């Protein structure tokens with residue numbers, strides 16, 4: 512994986528789930544770099560989405576990496592299922608794990624790329640002990656749980672604080688549009704997760720291209 516390349520990662524949370532395969536094929540053909548899949552359990556966040564059985568079908572619709580964002584309590588008990596369903600990158604929340612290191616180690620042992628995420632209220636210091644164990648840090652730029660919320664500009668400070676101490680990929684997730692993507696890119700973010708700003712457009716290809724230009 513080229514660490515210098517900026518990734519545009521559509522979040523399928525804002526896709527039409529009755530046509531999920533077509534939606535994913537459309538953004539894949541439009542030249543995005545990965546597919547972001549939001550998993551919510553109704554405990555860690557006040558919303559419910561999908562689990563491994565759906566990911567298994569999503570896996571068949573695209574060759575792009577599946578970047579699976581687990582917003583679930585104690586993800587360690589489900590990691591094997593998410594991996595065998597076809598997740599390439601698995602990101603867990605630092606706040607959701609009793610034993611963060613064991614959770615990250617298990618993702619690594621399952622052969623997936625390892626990600627850690629933090630809620631807006633969580634200080635960057637909470638993830639610093641784990642930076643050597645992960646390939647990706649996902650900075651939440653909205654409160655996790657729902658698409659279509661407004662970007663929290665204060666979160667740019669986290670990207671700024673992380674960049675000099677972390678050589679892996681920094682992802683920003685929540686409220687990403689042309690303007691906020693370009694602000695995050697200036698702070699050194701690598702991956703731009705965008706749900707509503709891509710899926711609300713009738714011409715997704717055009718939007719993905721615009722996002723790519725905004726971050727490069």
Ligand code: DX5
Pocket residue numbers: 522523524525547549580653654655656657658659660684685686687704705706707708
């Ligand atoms: C929120 C999710 C995001 C969400 C982003 O908890 O992690 O990935 O889909 O949606 P937008 O881009 O609409 O803010």
Ligand code: ZN
Pocket residue numbers: 522547548549580684704
């Ligand atoms: Zn997400």
